[in-house]
Amino acid sequence: MMYKYxxxxxxxxxxxxxxxxxxxFFDKIHSIGLKDDMFEVIYNETFHEKYSNKQPSFVFYFGCMNHSEKDTDILKVLLDNGDAIFPIYFGEIFEVEVPEIIHTMNGRQYIADHVGKYINYALEAMRLLRENRKLFISYRRTDSSAVANQLFDTFARNNYDVFLDTYSINPAKNFQEELHHRMTDCDVLIQLYTNDFKNSKWCNEEIVSANQKQIGVVEIVWPDCTPDIHNLLCKPIQLTQDMFVNKDFQNESCRFTEKCIEKVVYTVESVRARNLAARQDNLVGEFIKEAHKQGRRFMQEYRYLVETLKDGRIRLFIPAIGVPQSYDCFDSLRFRKLLNNEKLELFLIYDDLRIRKRWVEHLEWLNESLEVKTIKKKDFELWLKNN
Known part of the structure; x- marks a missing residue:
C-alpha cells in the first residue's frame, strides 16, 4: 500500500x-517538487470511502450561514483521531457559520490576500515545510558514493534537508551517539544496501534505532543483494540492472536512471506520510493516556493540546517530532500572540529516546530561563502528577 497525505x-x-x-495548495506543492499523486483530496461524499486515520491529514472547513451544522458527523471522527482542522468563516460571527463541535477552535475569517498563509498552515501541519522535511542517507563510499550524491541533489531540490552520515559527522565526534541523535531528527532513513554495506557494524544498529523511534526506512537493495528485512517500518526497493545507467552497478561511480530516481522519491514520500502520522500519534497518545489516568482532560487543536485550569490559566502542549531546538521554543511563542492570551503557558513535549544526553541536559537547562518549557516522554507521568 502506498501512503499519501x-x-x-x-x-x-x-x-x-x-x-x-x-x-x-497544489501550486505550492508543485513548487516544492511534490506531485499530485502523493495527495488524496477528500470531500464529505468520499470521506468514509477514502479517509484513513493512519495517514497525515489537514482539514479545511468552510463556513456557511445556512448550513452551520454540515458534516458534524465527519468532524467528530476527525476530532477523535486528533486530525488538524482549520475552520474558515466569511461573515462577522464565527459561531453562526461553523458546527458547534468546532466552536472552541481558532478559526480565521476568509481574506483573499491571506490564502498563502492558510496554505502554510496546512503544510506546517503536514510537516512539509523544508525545515521539517529531514532525510538521512546511509551508504558505503566504496560501493555507492555517486548514487548517494545523486539522491542528495534530488531530495534537496524536493525541499528536503538531507543528511549524509559519512560526510556530516565530524571525525572528533562520538560516531554512534551522533548517528543516533541525527537519525532521531529525520523523517525517513534511506539505506543503500550494497554488499559492502551489509558488512558494516552500524547497519543493524541503525535499523534498531529507526524501529525504536518509529522512523521509516527505505532500503534500496542492489541487484546482487538479498537482505534480511527485520524492520516492520521498512519498505524495500529491489533494484535490477536496468535501474542503473548503462546497467552498471558494481562500482562507486554507478548512478541511477531517472526512472529509478522517480521510484525512490515516490517511495520515500509514501513512507514519510505513513510514519509522520505514526510518530505524532504515538507521542500525543502517550501524553493523553498519562493525563487520563489522573483525570486530566485536553482539547486537541490542529497543532497542539489545550488544558484550561480552574484559575483561568491555559496550557498549550505542542508535540515536537525529532530533536527539539531552542528555536522551536522561540517559535512556539507565536501562539501567545495568535491566541491573544497573556495567561498562556507553553510546553513542548518530545521523545528523548536516542537523543544525545548532553542535548537533553541542554533542554533542561533552558527550562530554567525560557518561557517555553520542554517535557520529555519518560517524564510525562511524573510531570502530570506534579503540575
Whole structure:
C-alpha cells in the first residue's frame, strides 16, 4: 500500500474560497517538487470511502450561514483521531457559520490576500515545510558514493534537508551517539544496501534505532543483494540492472536512471506520510493516556493540546517530532500572540529516546530561563502528577 497525505475539504465546498485554496495548495506543492499523486483530496461524499486515520491529514472547513451544522458527523471522527482542522468563516460571527463541535477552535475569517498563509498552515501541519522535511542517507563510499550524491541533489531540490552520515559527522565526534541523535531528527532513513554495506557494524544498529523511534526506512537493495528485512517500518526497493545507467552497478561511480530516481522519491514520500502520522500519534497518545489516568482532560487543536485550569490559566502542549531546538521554543511563542492570551503557558513535549544526553541536559537547562518549557516522554507521568 502506498501512503499519501490527505487534504480534506468540508462544509461549503462549492464556495469560491474552497476552489481557490485547493488550486493554491497544489501550486505550492508543485513548487516544492511534490506531485499530485502523493495527495488524496477528500470531500464529505468520499470521506468514509477514502479517509484513513493512519495517514497525515489537514482539514479545511468552510463556513456557511445556512448550513452551520454540515458534516458534524465527519468532524467528530476527525476530532477523535486528533486530525488538524482549520475552520474558515466569511461573515462577522464565527459561531453562526461553523458546527458547534468546532466552536472552541481558532478559526480565521476568509481574506483573499491571506490564502498563502492558510496554505502554510496546512503544510506546517503536514510537516512539509523544508525545515521539517529531514532525510538521512546511509551508504558505503566504496560501493555507492555517486548514487548517494545523486539522491542528495534530488531530495534537496524536493525541499528536503538531507543528511549524509559519512560526510556530516565530524571525525572528533562520538560516531554512534551522533548517528543516533541525527537519525532521531529525520523523517525517513534511506539505506543503500550494497554488499559492502551489509558488512558494516552500524547497519543493524541503525535499523534498531529507526524501529525504536518509529522512523521509516527505505532500503534500496542492489541487484546482487538479498537482505534480511527485520524492520516492520521498512519498505524495500529491489533494484535490477536496468535501474542503473548503462546497467552498471558494481562500482562507486554507478548512478541511477531517472526512472529509478522517480521510484525512490515516490517511495520515500509514501513512507514519510505513513510514519509522520505514526510518530505524532504515538507521542500525543502517550501524553493523553498519562493525563487520563489522573483525570486530566485536553482539547486537541490542529497543532497542539489545550488544558484550561480552574484559575483561568491555559496550557498549550505542542508535540515536537525529532530533536527539539531552542528555536522551536522561540517559535512556539507565536501562539501567545495568535491566541491573544497573556495567561498562556507553553510546553513542548518530545521523545528523548536516542537523543544525545548532553542535548537533553541542554533542554533542561533552558527550562530554567525560557518561557517555553520542554517535557520529555519518560517524564510525562511524573510531570502530570506534579503540575
Amino acid at each position: 490527505q487534504l480534506i475539504l468540508l462544509g461549503d465546498t462549492k464556495s469560491n474560497a474552497c476552489k481557490t485554496i485547493k488550486v493554491h
